[in-house]
Amino acid sequence: MTIIEQYGWNTVWKDKWNGKYREHEGRDLLPGRIIGDFGSKFRVITETGETWGELAGRLRHTMTDSGEYPSVGDWVLLAVQDGGEHAVIHGVLPRSSVISRKAAGNTRDEQIVASNVDTLFLVSALNDDFNVRRMERYLIMAWNSGANPVILLTKADLCQDAELKIAEMERAAPGVPVHAVSALLGDGREALLPYIRSGQTVALTGSSGCGKSTMVNWLSGRMLQLTQDVREGDSRGRHTTTHRELFVLPEGGIIVDTPGMRELQLWEDEGGLDLAFGDISSLAAGCRYSDCSHEREEGCAVLQAVAEGVLEEKRLLNYRKTQRELLYQSSKEVKQKRKSAAAAVKAGSSRSRNSGWRKEMDEY
Structure with missing residues (x-):
C-alpha cells in the first residue's frame, strides 16, 4: 500500500481523477489530501510524502466566494515545486461529504469543519457536559453533511447511571x-473498530472538554493531541485542539480531530432536521393539516403524542426552536445571495460601460 492509499486514496477517487485532472494549464498535476489546516497554509500528503501547500494566487478569492475553500480531508490538485518541498493548490476534487456550520460571530459565512468523512463521531461526556438537546443539533449537522452519525458518550467511568443516559440518548437519536x-x-x-478500519475516515466533533483529544490519543495508541482537565465546577474545558488535523490509526482508518465548539450554529438544512427528528416527522404524517405547525392546530398528531406521553415535550420545543433558526438562516442566505448577485450585475455593467468608453476613445 502506498502512502497516499493509507490516507484513503482508492478506486473511487482514482476514477474521479483519471482523465479530468492530470493536466492544468500545461502543468502536470498530482493528487493530494489535506491532512492539516493551518489557515493560509495546508499540510498535504501526496504519493511521494508530506509537503506544504498553499492556494494559487488567483484562487484565493474565487474559492472563498464560492465556498470551495479547501479544508482538512479534501483531495486537491497539486503542482509540486522545489523537489516536493512545496506545492500549489489549483483546485478541489468534488466532495463526498461536507461537515459545516455557520461561522462564529455575526458573519453569514459557512465554516467547513472537515470533508470526505465517512463517519462523524458526535462526542458528549457522561458528566455535566451531557446534554440531549444539544446532541439533537449536532445530529442535524451530521445528517446534512452526508456522513453517518455515531454518538460517543465518553468518560463512562465517571458516571454512575450510564445505562440510563445511554437509553435517554437512544430515544433522542432513533436509529443512530x-x-x-x-x-x-x-x-x-x-x-x-468497524468505523476505523482501513480506508475509512472518521471525524470527531463536540463541545469543549468533552474528551475528543483524549479519544484521538486513545484510538491511536499515541499521544497525538494535548489534553487538559476540565473544571470540576461545571465540567467545561478549554480548546486543546486549535486547528484541524488528520491522523492514521493502527487499524488503517483515518481520524480527524477538530476544535471544540462553545456553541453550534447550524448553517443550512438539507433534510437533516427531518432525519434528526424522524419521530416527529413520522407523527406529522397523521396531522389533519399538511402544513400543521404542531403548536395549536386541531387534529395535530404531534401534540396528541405529547399529551399521551409518547413524545417528550422538550424534544418538540427544541424541534420548533431549531426549525425557526434554520428558516431564519435560510432567509438571510437568500438575501445575501440576492445582494451579491445585484452587486455582480452592477460591477459587470460598470465594466461594460468602461470597456465601451475605452473602445470609443481608441477609435477616436
Missing part, C-alpha cells in the same frame, strides 16, 4: 448507534 466508552479504563474500543 450510541456507544459509551472510557479511555481511562480502555472500555468500549472494540465496538468502534
